[in-house]
Amino acid sequence: MDTVVTAKDRYVAEFEALERQGALESPSWLVPVRRTAISRFAERGFPTTRDEDWRYTNLAALAATPFRPAGDTVAAGLPAEALERLGLGGTDWPRLVFLDGWYSAKHSSMRPLPGGGRVGSLAEAMITDGELVERHLARHAAWDANVFAALNTAFVQDGAFVYLAPEARGEVPIELLFVASSPGVLAQPRNMIVAGPHSRVTVVERYVGLTDEAYFTNVVTEIVAGPGSAIDHYALQEQGADAFHVATIHATLERDSAFSTCGASFGGRLGRTTLTLKFGGEGARGALSGLYVVGGHQHVDNHVTVDHAVPHCASQQLYKGVLDGHARAVFNGRIIVRPHAQKTDANQTNKHLLLSDGVEVDSKPQLEIFADDVKCTHGAAEGQLAPEALFYLKSRGLGEETARALLTYGFAREVVERVAVEPIQAYLDRTLMARLHRRRATEES
């Protein structure tokens, strides 16, 4: 208990120090929000396994380590070639690069958005698009209940800002690349994606670790899909082996909008995504998918909430996990259908493939339904590779290992197939295959 308190106090002290230095003064409207957020964090501290939402994810190690924010000189240290390798879209895509939480203009490449809008650092946007930022920042993600969002909100300084003007159409995906290069660092990017009415955009958040030592990324992304707009969102996590990655994503869908998000988790020692989809207007559609492939002693936790607050909306969830070694996966998928949210069509599927005996899966698909003219289904399954399928492949001449790898790949592919952007699909395929091969190598050794 003692260590938990210590780390928390360190963060609070850090906040106070920054305040005194005047680093948290602007914009002025944010100041009272920051203060409330930090006191919320101070009151509650890091969750323990006695909190229902964290019952399967033990944060003791995270809570015990006092990470510190990186200095803003880090950006200078990274060679440009290192980044070239990491980029997904080559030179075609507009890209924002953040190093240890700080925006690096030098490494980013910008392009004006067709139809109008802005892509840039949140810190700049607070000045150039102050009114828009004020309308949405910290108005969506519930930081009073979510301690990590509160922590992030207290310290908000920078992150990505993507705004599409009405009717604007982003022709190529926008890449937000967050690179962690220094151990012991706490990076807290804050992202805002706002799509004006009838606009379309694809945004890819990517988290990559260049060090295998421990660091902590606590990111909050707030997304607002204006009426009739379409947002295709990706969150790809390939953090370092000992990293802690906590992401809070909140999407508000207005009338007739379409939102899809795909979260892939491959790295980190502990990864937790709290994804909330809230329907704010009728006729909106949400598609959430996730894929995680973990082994060793990795721990991945996806908490998804879809809130059908209005009628005539549809949502779909597909989460698949492959577990090996002594990995642990937690999935909590909550569908809430409020009274009067009639004609809701919601379904959720969650499947885990367990490849070794040391793994553990905790799955809690939840339905809370208060309206009757709705279609809601969910299904969860945990199991192994089907023996008949293995036999079939072997009867066609494939060896045991190849057969297993093929079937595992096939299992994961259902999520990858839904990815509409070719380079992202290719990236996922590559990463999947690499992980599966690595697994085979470790097993055989």
Place this chain on the structure above:
Amino acid sequence: MSTTAKTLEALANREYKWGFVSDIEADALPPGLNEDVIRLISAKKKEPEFMLEWRLRAYRHWVTMERTAGAPTWANVKYPPIDYQKIVYYSAPKQKGEGPASLDEVDPKLLETFEKLGIPLAEHKRLAGVAVDAVFDSVSVATTFKEKLAELGVIFCSFSEAVQNHPDLVRKYLGSVVPYTDNFYAALNSAVFSDGSFCYIPKGVRCPMELSTYFRINTAGSGQFERTLIIAEEGSYVSYLEGCTAPMRDENQLHAAVVELVALEGAQIKYSTVQNWYAGDAEGRGGIFNFVTKRGKCAGRRSKISWTQVETGSAITWKYPSVILQGDDSVGEFYSVALTANYQQADTGTKMIHIGKNTRSTILSKGIAAGHGNNTYRGLVKILPRATNARNYTQCDSLLLGDRCGAHTFPYIEVGNASSIAEHEASTSKISDEQLFYCKQRGISGENAVSMIINGFCKEVFKNLPMEFAVEATKLLGVSLEGSIG
């Protein structure tokens, strides 16, 4: 309002047929709970020393729990705090002498009560050979067929009798599945339990008839704390039915029971409950608080325990019949239909704990919510790392009648090894206008159509009830949903 909505409205406001009160003299202790009350209860029942000791240990543990954490609050149900000092912990119908030697000696008014409930105590009216134990308030009134069963070595008697006549068996198994430390209500029950049923089936015996107990809470302000223990030795089989009713009263009454089932190697226990406690009136007043801990332990290899329940009553239901699958190759099953109407709340489900190898569990839960009812399924499937090759299949379906009720599912699936398979499916639906119109177009009235569709919805569960009681359950559901349809 559309015809469909009107039909559903009427269905939700069904009347409780069994809400009458029997005027029978009762021998009752004043309300309140302390160690003296416990001693008094034990003395009235002439219990051996070990029993009193056990009660007192449980009571002291309960007091600690009450003082530190209080009653548990995590269930998805809302109820006002219960004042444990206002409850009467012992009430027995006054009998002449030491208790009835035969049914002739039982107070005729008592017999009449059971007749009204349609429960046959008179031997010549036996219900296709079912042995019945009747419990009125906290005391077992009569048990039929004792001699016939005794010939086979089957013991079926009230718990109090078992404590006196078979203390070794009781001592061996009591608390082995639900220790008094298990939870708040289990501790309370262990301290103040008044009576219940005891069944013991010896090795290799297939109990020739269904064993059945009917409970009825009659005295105002009394709580019902039964304790049931069923032991099935190697290779034996028993099918047991528990049914309940209670009169209409304004204040809530507390029902905190504990049921323990032990199945040894190759044994099979089938436990069915058709429950129709008073649910509170249309405004949600009165009604029974039903907090029950029911657990079966498949202690031996290849043993099997099935829970089947049909719940249509009780203001607040909180029960999770569970199975601990300890023996290798053991099987646990849970089939449930829960109906909530008016302002009822149900938070119910099951726990299947897979410990041994090659264990199997099946969960089939059907919830029907109407009126302002709230129906929650809460289940746990836990597969421990050493429970290799476990299989679980869970299906939870909810049927919503009307738009002011709620149906929720909170399943917890915890899998600790890679050779097991756990599958879970859930769906929510309503009786669609299309379905109703289809039935009506074939000449079937709205009310019958709804009944038919609901029975179709529950069919898979009903077919697991012993035949006689499947009929009763279907009727009960029908009666529960019967309204004055114009």
Place this chain on the structure above:
Amino acid sequence: MLSIRNLCAGVEGKEILKRIELEVRAGEIHAVMGPNGSGKSTLAQVLAGHPAYTVTAGQVTYLGQDLLAMPPEERARAGVFLAFQYPVEIPGVSNAYFLKAAVNEQRSRQGLEELDAMEFLELLEEKLELVEMDRSFVNRPVNEGFSGGEKKRNEILQLAVLEPRLAILDETDSGLDIDALKVVAEGVNRLRRPDNAMVLVTHYQRILNYVEPDHVHVLFDGRIVKSGGKELALELERKGYDWIREEAAAVQPAGA
């Protein structure tokens, strides 16, 4: 038997049927054809009493009674049968159970004794033979897991069991291959009697090759624009619905 006068009906404020006039006598088979959106299915549903549709004007007399004043189950018990275009599924309720309930409701209305399970199964066997359908239909839940063709055939089985006076078949032929179509048509033909009547709502002329209609009506934009004998169906087949559209446009100026 059935007399429709000036029937106007719609759904959610939109008018679909505009002053329909139709006479059906006992022993007759009428075909109602029309392009998509003409209101064919609406007519069928309105006659059966589907709650989604509102009748805004007109009268329908059935065997001397005011049909529109009767709730759907009353119409059914009086002998009106609708074979649905998209039969709904009723999980957990077997065909046998469902039909027995329907049959017995009818019988009790007619003052007859209800059939018990044995008697009903005998009746069912007879009817299964009549429409050449498999016993396996009996215990399956109503339409659950049925293919499109099976659902349509199930409707015909129900038609055979319930023996209605007026059968309205709503696009029973759509989605069927030629073999299934023949089976359905055969069933329909065997159920023809001098004291019952049928209204076949269909988009295609195909089924009329096997079930010979006495009268053919063409529905367009909510009105019956042409009526004739079975030759009309053949003409429609040759010329297509555009012919009707052009004729209708010529007769009525746009916006009328």
